[in-house]
Amino acid sequence: MGTTMFEKIWARHVVAEGPGGQTLLYVDRHLLHEGSTAALVRLAGSGRRVRRPDLSFATADHYVLTSPGAPAPDAEIGSMVASLTAHTAQQGIVFFGRGDVRRGIVHVIGPEQGLTLPGMLLVCGDSHTATHGAFGALAFGIGSSEVEHVLATQTLWQRKPKTLRVTVDGRLAAGVAAKDVILAIIATIGAAGGVGHAIEYAGSAIRAMSMAERMTVCNMSIEAGARCGMVAPDETTFAYVRGRPFAPAGDAWAQALGLWQSLPSDPDALFDREVRLDAADIAPTVTWGTSPQDALPITERVPDPAAVADPVRRASLARALAYMGLAAGVPLTDVKVDRAFIGSCTNSRLDDLRAAAAVAKGRRAVVPAWVVPGSGLVKQAAEAEGLDRIFLAAGFEWREAGCSMCVGMNGETARAGERVASTSNRNFEGRQGKGARTHLMSPAMAAAAAVTGRLTDVRRL
Amino acid sequence: MEPFTRITAIAAPIDLPNVDTDRIVPARFLRKPQGSPGYDRFLFHDVRFEADGAEKPEFVLNHPSFRGARILVAADNFGCGSSREAAVWALAAYGVRVVIAPSLGDIFHQNCFKNGLLAVILPGDVVTGLRGALHARPGSTLSVDLDSQTVTAPEGAVHRFELDPFRKQMLLSGQDEIALTLGYEAQIAEFEARQA
Numbered sequence: 001m002g003t004t005m006f007e008k009i010w011a012r013h014v015v016a017e018g019p020g021g022q023t024l025l026y027v028d029r030h031l032l033h034e035g036s037t038a039a040l041v042r043l044a045g046s047g048r049r050v051r052r053p054d055l056s057f058a059t060a061d062h063y064v065l066t067s068p069g070a071p072a073p074d075a076e077i078g079s080m081v082a083s084l085t086a087h088t089a090q091q092g093i094v095f096f097g098r099g100d101v102r103r104g105i106v107h108v109i110g111p112e113q114g115l116t117l118p119g120m121l122l123v124c125g126d127s128h129t130a131t132h133g134a135f136g137a138l139a140f141g142i143g144s145s146e147v148e149h150v151l152a153t154q155t156l157w158q159r160k161p162k163t164l165r166v167t168v169d170g171r172l173a174a175g176v177a178a179k180d181v182i183l184a185i186i187a188t189i190g191a192a193g194g195v196g197h198a199i200e201y202a203g204s205a206i207r208a209m210s211m212a213e214r215m216t217v218c219n220m221s222i223e224a225g226a227r228c229g230m231v232a233p234d235e236t237t238f239a240y241v242r243g244r245p246f247a248p249a250g251d252a253w254a255q256a257l258g259l260w261q262s263l264p265s266d267p268d269a270l271f272d273r274e275v276r277l278d279a280a281d282i283a284p285t286v287t288w289g290t291s292p293q294d295a296l297p298i299t300e301r302v303p304d305p306a307a308v309a310d311p312v313r314r315a316s317l318a319r320a321l322a323y324m325g326l327a328a329g330v331p332l333t334d335v336k337v338d339r340a341f342i343g344s345c346t347n348s349r350l351d352d353l354r355a356a357a358a359v360a361k362g363r364r365a366v367v368p369a370w371v372v373p374g375s376g377l378v379k380q381a382a383e384a385e386g387l388d389r390i391f392l393a394a395g396f397e398w399r400e401a402g403c404s405m406c407v408g409m410n411g412e413t414a415r416a417g418e419r420v421a422s423t424s425n426r427n428f429e430g431r432q433g434k435g436a437r438t439h440l441m442s443p444a445m446a447a448a449a450a451v452t453g454r455l456t457d458v459r460r461l
Numbered sequence: 462m463e464p465f466t467r468i469t470a471i472a473a474p475i476d477l478p479n480v481d482t483d484r485i486v487p488a489r490f491l492r493k494p495q496g497s498p499g500y501d502r503f504l505f506h507d508v509r510f511e512a513d514g515a516e517k518p519e520f521v522l523n524h525p526s527f528r529g530a531r532i533l534v535a536a537d538n539f540g541c542g543s544s545r546e547a548a549v550w551a552l553a554a555y556g557v558r559v560v561i562a563p564s565l566g567d568i569f570h571q572n573c574f575k576n577g578l579l580a581v582i583l584p585g586d587v588v589t590g591l592r593g594a595l596h597a598r599p600g601s602t603l604s605v606d607l608d609s610q611t612v613t614a615p616e617g618a619v620h621r622f623e624l625d626p627f628r629k630q631m632l633l634s635g636q637d638e639i640a641l642t643l644g645y646e647a648q649i650a651e652f653e654a655r656q657a
Contacts, residue, residue: 016648020627024645026652035545038495048639063492076492127544127568141568144546145575145638153642155649159625161567191479192538195564225538227567291479312536316477407543409488428483428542430507 002266004163005232006198009138009263013121015155022157029115030150031124032058032093033106034080039125039147040087050091052154057115058088059096061105062409066372066399070098077410091151104375104401107131107219107345111211112377114244118233118260123150128345128425129228130221134214135241136233136263138198141222161196162272164226165265167203170279175459177355178213179347179423179442181205181277182220183285183295189275191293194226197273200265201231205279211240212351219346220425223292232264286332286455287427287440289320294427296332298445298457304328323429324437325417332455335439338418340365340450341432342396342443343372344406347423350381352443356423357387359447359458360394369396369450372404396450408433421449462577464635467606468558470531473521474592480535481542482569484508486551495550504551522555526600534591534603535562540569549576559605561612563588574628577635579605581612581622590614607632 003011015024032040036058043050050056063080065073072078081098088095096103102113107128110116118136123129125147132139142156150156166185186193199221206214214231221229231237238257241247248256283297296303305318305328321328326335342348342356353373371391373379379401382388388398404412406424408431414420416435423446424431427438439455448456490503502510509520516523522530533539533552539562540548549572552560558578563585565573573580583591594615595601601615607629612620631638 015652016645018627019630020625022625022627024642024648026649026656035491046639080492125544127542141544143544143549143568143572143575145572149639149642152639153645153649154653155642155645157627157638157642191541192564195538195567222542222568225541225564225566291481293479312476312478316479319477407488409491411489426481426483426542428481430487431483434487434507 002269004265004269004271005136005200005230005263006138006163009119009121010160012119018157022159024155025121025158027123027150027154027156028055028120029122030056031106031110031115031122032056032088033061033126034063034084036125036147037080037084037087039144039151040091043148043151044087044090048152050093050151053092055154056093056151058084058093059103059106059109060084060098062403062407064098064400064402065410066402066404066412068397068399070400073410101376101380104378105345105348105403108348108374108378111135111215112244112375114241114247117241117247117256118237119263123156127222128219130226131215131219131345133218133221133228133230134211135237136230136260138228138230140228161198161227163200164194164197164273164275165200165202165271166275166277168201168205168277168279169203170205172205172279172282175284175444176282177442177444178209178216180282180285182217183287183292183440184277184282186220186224186292187295188277189224191223191291192225194221194224197226199224199226199229200271201229206231207234210351211236212349215349216346220292223425233260284442284445284458286445288324288326288332289317290323290427290429292425292427292440294320295440298332298455300332302326302328302330302332333457335455336419336453337367337421337439337449337455339367339414339420340369340446341405341420341422341424342370342446343374343404344424345374345403346425347443348372348374348378350378352423353378353382353387356443356447357390359444359461360396360451361390363394363451365395365450366453367450370399370405371396372399373401375401394451405432407431421446421455462635462637465558465577465579465607465632467604467608468531469602469604471527471529471600472532472534472595472603473527473530474595475521475533475535475539476592478536479538479541482540482545482548482566483542485540485548486545491545491547495547496554500551500554503547504555524599529556531556532559532561532603532605533557534588534595535560537563537585539565541566544568546572549573549578553578561588561591574631575638577632579607579632581605583612583620583622587620
């Protein structure tokens with residue numbers, strides 16, 4: 001019987017088999033951000049040192065202000081960045097800080113810098129770390145205690161999860177994006193569908209995707225409950241990685257390539273679970289509720305709690321509609337929005353900005369619309385091809401790189417009751433600000449909502 | 462870490478499935494260091510308190526019978542979403558030592574054990590039954606015994622749960638996991654030598 005890619009990568013990182021079925025795994029790459037500082041503080045307090053500062057890389061993303069011109073934040077928010085700056089300097093960790101064009105969202109800059117490579121075990125104190133699985137890496141989010149453990153030992157205790165293969169075959173229709181694919185997957189398996197599993201995304205629709213698209217899909221694995229999601233590396237992957245600043249070069253490249261080509265799951269590998277979707281069935285999708293599983297094609301109507309038999313599900317649906325301020329049965333395209341947010345580790349890469357700009361071009365935003373590039377380099381590349389001018393001419397705000405309104409930790413939040421067409425990853429209650437209402441969608445759909453002021457089927461614009 | 466052996470305490474039902482860690486502790490509180498004053502009030506803050514700080518009477522932990530609960534009986538996928546360990550810190554600051562659910566968010570699940578919180582997974586029908594019993598008799602206590610891996614319901618029924626022996630040992634002893642791993646230094650160094 002063959003071996004899955006997940007099992008191959010796992011096996012390559014076993015340091016020791018521990019008690020009770022736990023395995024001590026070696027971490028090749030540890031990415032840090034402001035949320036990791038508490039672990040650095042505890043580590044220093046216990047008198048321990050970072051074991052491998054050379055394998056750790058840090059950036060500021062969650063707490064950096066993204067308003068044009070990168071203004072200085074207030075003292076409390078500013079201290080989050082200052083503290084990370086000080087602790088990484090003390091420990092000798094490379095830090096992409098304010099003023100460095102390489103600074104950006106941790107899940108954008110890892111791949112961009114070639115820090116994310118196939119076959120790696122990569123961790124970060126952030127649940128969207130599965131993004132890096134798009135390269136055929138075993139990448140997952142960890143808590144603050146685990147961050148401290150990795151800093152001190154470069155290892156983690158883990159119990160091997162089960163494997164789930166999600167196969168999407170066929171061709172995506174025009175107007176259907178990677179975001180629609182992952183929203184459709186989450187709606188199919190549910191927000192808890194991947195709990196305890198590592199997901200491998202496979203099939204011709206995934207193979208046909210660019211790296212940016214694969215990252216969008218892997219990014220939201222956690223929204224399906226899975227800590228990690230991955231795609232087998234192939235020529236698309238190698239072409240993306242080649243020549244990146246921290247990627248192997250010369251002889252090291254040839255050697256690495258040999259290993260990477262051996263990583264894909266064997267044809268006869270068995271997965272614990274299999275789920276299949278037909279790409280042709282996937283339409284531009286939006287969420288209507290307060291869980292990412294609450295997603296429907298834009299052509300549908302707001303669901304009716306009265307039509308749900310299960311009382312728990314019915315109550316939860318009614319609560320979601322009350323929070324979202326939506327009435328059952330209303331066509332989704334009748335729902336008015338107050339803002340648009342284009343950004344986040346899910347959808348802030350150059351391809352995403354191009355897709356949004358293609359819709360914005362020659363039109364005019366009728367609600368406040370923010371475009372927040374994923375990194376300083378994404379911003380620079382977008383400006384080089386004139387995307388900033390398209391957005392500005394259409395009345396969108398062109399901002400600095402960061403997490404911004406996906407999570408609002410830096411104070412960039414929507415007001416209570418405001419409805420946001422957002423390319424981010426979570427529509428939880430209060431996620432984009434206390435009382436704010438989030439509808440998740442692709443960059444093209446968010447741009448379409450910005451120019452019409454309603455949830456809009458981008459295919460009919 | 463405070464060791465865990467057994468507890469008998471008031472248990473509160475959380476009926477909503479997919480309770481995310483943004484709900485357990487909203488993002489704006491993540492700037493506050495763990496253990497800073499009033500940390501227990503961050504727990505479920507926006508569904509627990511009005512804007513003026515007054516309690517929302519409809520929230521379960523504001524019900525006189527459930528106030529100060531040290532055990533939560535939750536629904537599917539409790540603790541999903543963000544990896545923020547502050548969700549567990551806020552639960553601990555409130556006094557919660559056990560979370561019982563049919564399933565938990567994977568990262569939250571892991572974070573519980575790092576902070577001496579016992580996460581108990583029981584079948585969905587058992588958990589639904591426990592929540593029903595707590596609703597029927599608010600203020601009832603549950604007993605959770607780590608050594609025998611059992612939950613004793615208000616009416617006396619005993620439910621055994623599975624637990625990773627490693628996690629169990631770490632909870633019982635309250636041992637520092639990093640210190641334990643540093644005991645594997647030889648293996649770690651050997652692994653690094655092979656990589657080089």
